[in-house]
Amino acid sequence: MTAQHPAIGEGRSALDRKRRAKGAVFAVLCGAATAVGVLSLAVLLVDVVADGIGSLDADFMTSFASRFPERAGIKAALAGSVWILFLTASIAFPLSVAAAIYLEEYAGEGWISRAIQTNIANLAGVPSIVYGILGLAFFVRTLGFDRSVISGALTLSLLVMPVIIIASQEAIRAVPSTIREAAYGLGATRWQVVSRQILPMAMPGIMTGTILALSRAVGETAPLIMVGAVGFIAFTPDGLRDPFTVLPLQIYNWVSRPQDEFRALAAAGIIVLLALLLSMNAVAIVLRNRYRTRI
Amino acid sequence: MAPDQNVMPSDGGGASTALSIDSDLRFKRSRNVQEQAIGLLLFLCAAVSTLVTVGVVAVLLTETVRFFSQVSVFEFLTGTQWTPAFQEKHFGVLPLLAGSFMVAAGSALIALPIGLLTAIFLSEYATARLQAILKPLLEILAGIPTVVYGYFALTFITPLMRTFFPETDVFNAASASIVVGIMIIPTVSSLSEDALRAVPQVLREGAYGLGATKLEVSTRVVVPAALSGIIASFILAISRAIGETMAVTIAAGNLPNMTLNPLESIQTMTAYIVSVSLGDTPQGTIVYQTLFAVGMTLFVITLVMNILSQWVLARFREEYE
Numbered sequence: 001m002t003a004q005h006p007a008i009g010e011g012r013s014a015l016d017r018k019r020r021a022k023g024a025v026f027a028v029l030c031g032a033a034t035a036v037g038v039l040s041l042a043v044l045l046v047d048v049v050a051d052g053i054g055s056l057d058a059d060f061m062t063s064f065a066s067r068f069p070e071r072a073g074i075k076a077a078l079a080g081s082v083w084i085l086f087l088t089a090s091i092a093f094p095l096s097v098a099a100a101i102y103l104e105e106y107a108g109e110g111w112i113s114r115a116i117q118t119n120i121a122n123l124a125g126v127p128s129i130v131y132g133i134l135g136l137a138f139f140v141r142t143l144g145f146d147r148s149v150i151s152g153a154l155t156l157s158l159l160v161m162p163v164i165i166i167a168s169q170e171a172i173r174a175v176p177s178t179i180r181e182a183a184y185g186l187g188a189t190r191w192q193v194v195s196r197q198i199l200p201m202a203m204p205g206i207m208t209g210t211i212l213a214l215s216r217a218v219g220e221t222a223p224l225i226m227v228g229a230v231g232f233i234a235f236t237p238d239g240l241r242d243p244f245t246v247l248p249l250q251i252y253n254w255v256s257r258p259q260d261e262f263r264a265l266a267a268a269g270i271i272v273l274l275a276l277l278l279s280m281n282a283v284a285i286v287l288r289n290r291y292r293t294r295i
Numbered sequence: 296m297a298p299d300q301n302v303m304p305s306d307g308g309g310a311s312t313a314l315s316i317d318s319d320l321r322f323k324r325s326r327n328v329q330e331q332a333i334g335l336l337l338f339l340c341a342a343v344s345t346l347v348t349v350g351v352v353a354v355l356l357t358e359t360v361r362f363f364s365q366v367s368v369f370e371f372l373t374g375t376q377w378t379p380a381f382q383e384k385h386f387g388v389l390p391l392l393a394g395s396f397m398v399a400a401g402s403a404l405i406a407l408p409i410g411l412l413t414a415i416f417l418s419e420y421a422t423a424r425l426q427a428i429l430k431p432l433l434e435i436l437a438g439i440p441t442v443v444y445g446y447f448a449l450t451f452i453t454p455l456m457r458t459f460f461p462e463t464d465v466f467n468a469a470s471a472s473i474v475v476g477i478m479i480i481p482t483v484s485s486l487s488e489d490a491l492r493a494v495p496q497v498l499r500e501g502a503y504g505l506g507a508t509k510l511e512v513s514t515r516v517v518v519p520a521a522l523s524g525i526i527a528s529f530i531l532a533i534s535r536a537i538g539e540t541m542a543v544t545i546a547a548g549n550l551p552n553m554t555l556n557p558l559e560s561i562q563t564m565t566a567y568i569v570s571v572s573l574g575d576t577p578q579g580t581i582v583y584q585t586l587f588a589v590g591m592t593l594f595v596i597t598l599v600m601n602i603l604s605q606w607v608l609a610r611f612r613e614e615y616e
Contacts, residue, residue: 023510030420033412034429037484040477041436047451048443098340106334107341120344125531125601126594127538129565130351132572133590137354141578158347165344189326191333212438219440222540222565226572248442248541255446255545263450270443277438285431 048274052267060268064234065250069261074269077250079236080149080229081218081276084246087153088160088217093210096161097199100168100206105194124162131159132226140227147228150240155223160213167209171202204287211284215277221248247273355594358587365581371588377551377567379585386585388592390551394468394561395593398543399536401472401557402479406536407529409476410483411518414525417484418491419513430485437481445545448474453546460558466548469557474542479532486531490524491517523611527604534600538593540565564593 063073099120107113135155145151175198183193199206224246232253233245245253247269254266363371366386374387413433417426448470456470457463494517502512518525548560549570562570567589576583 019508019511023508026510026513027420030412030416033409034416034421036409037413037436037477037480038429038432040480041432041439043451044439044443044447047447051450095340095343098337099344102334102337102341106337113341116341116345119348121605122598122601123344123348125534125597126351127535127540127565127597129538129540129568130355130590130594130597133568133587134347134351134354136572137358137587138350161344161347189330191330215438219438219442221440221442222544222569225569228572248440251446252442252541252545255442255449263446266446267450270446273440274443277440278435281435281438 045274048267048270051264052269052271055264055268056271060265061272065232065245065253066234069259069265072254072262072265074247074250074272076233076236077245077247077269078272080233080244080246081273083149083237083244084153084156084224085214085218087149087240088156089210089214091153092157092160092164092213095157096164096210097168097206099161100165100172101194101199103165104169104172105190105198120162120165124166128159128220129222129226131155132223134158135223135227146241147230147243148241149237149244151227152224152229152244152246155227156217156220159220159223160217163213163216164206164210167213168202168206171205171209172198174205175201204290208284208288211280211287215280215284218246218280219248219273219277221246221252224249225252247276351594355587355591358584359591362581362584362588365584366588375553377562379582384581388564388589390553391562391564391567391589392592393553394543394547394551395537395563395565397468397555397557397561398472398475398539398547398563399533401469402476402536403529403533405473405476406479406483406532410480410528410532411487411525413480413484414487414491415513415518418488419509419517433481433484436477437485439478441478441539441541442545444474444478444542448542448546456558463558464548464560466546466550466560467558468547468561471543471547472557474546475536475539478539478542479535482532482535483528486528487521487525490521490528493524494520520613523608523613526611527608530600530604530607534597534604537600538565538597540569544569564589568593 059071060073061078062075063071064075065077066072099116103113103117107116132155135151135158139145139151139154140147145154179197179201180193183197188196228243229245229249230243233243237244251266251269251273254262254269257263371386371388373389374385375389376385376387377390378385417429421429449466452470452473453463453465453467456467463469498516498520499512502516507515543563544566547563547566549562549566550560551562551567552559554561568586571582571586576586
């Protein structure tokens, strides 16, 4: 929609021309600002791919980290990331969805639910490294889980829970209330309404939010440094109590070395990490679109 | 607090015999118990989030109190030297605070104007098709892990800066500010765009009807009407910049430094926390405790900013309709 300026009388006044010129400059300025973000993304991707594509081969995926750049790979890091992804999903998903159901379908308007709600909003804004401090003090030291996969997964679960709860609440809220009322009218109990009507309808939205939150967890580095994931590990974890490393941490480890060979490895690791994240995002977008067409 | 009673049809509907009423009641009672148990379970899950907050505060407080039993609060807040691991220990947090705020200010300088203009472009100028392309791209920008931004700063932005300013340190505050700025553009643009979109169309049409140009409508009608949301997005973005960890750890360096020169190496609060936890610091030492004192400082600052942002939203929201 553009603002057409009806020319009153014959020629436009000088003031009018000046206003239109200013408007054109501003439009260009807004477009240029938008381009900054998009171009930064493009430059970043090109830079990473150019640096890393040469090191990216089958050996890179199947070798462990090494002092010798030509032999180093991401096997341990990839395995660690997959462990963390599935553990975090299996801890955070049920807890978060249950919390969202409680807040949307069970809780009244009382101060307790308001307090929980405010608390969740604030937790979503806490820097990830603070979760790392909590993980270090509580999971690693107090509970004695040490520097293990389970400490990392629990820490990241706490980190992503507020995000999944908020997304799930939105998905549940989007289910039309006529569905609820019809089910209650037929004599269904609250849990029957929730489990058989609301959850199936809200599930695509919940899944989308969960996948996006998990992709954030997969990219996290700082909290895992705190709970003591290590950069140099030459085995894949076998159990919950094993030490581990993850892709972002391996990348950080390589970035922080001065040699160019390790920088190239870091770039190759970034390509793998971004590919993983983009495919997770793609799944989320497909789910979201399918959901949109259905309702 | 127990959840509300279930919505259930009242007992004893149309059962014909006493026996069936009895079994019907028993069934409903067990169903009721089951319902209550489920409600309680769900409540407990929701309460976990509260426990997390309690846990964060408790953990930070315990060690922080221990820290302050050895270091005075006054020294911590006003000292200008931060050397906990040295022979001669100083515990002035100001150099770390200065580092964090320098990166926050530098990134805000980039992200606030660019983010707001992007939001105006998306909400007022871009066609639906252009929006459909641009918004996912900005979402990707928001989803890139911070360690990747760190790599980008160190291997691309810093060398670029050194060609223009040869005196730039390898690790410097400016590169970190630039990438953190890029990183928080989507925070500003997407939240501000939501706020701009919430301004009712009639306000725009009224202004056009009075002969305003698109620039005048955008800057004098739409932006002022959405100001609370825009400011809230600014505060949230700055709070994210202060809490940002990996990009600043990689790009800005690890040198606590009270400087105003962005080309020098500095250390932020977050980078300090990472540098300590990379080494194996034994529990109970003063260095271990600094982790929590600095973490507490960071937590309080970001929490205050987040609450401020919510307050601005609630207090200055223009309600239409």
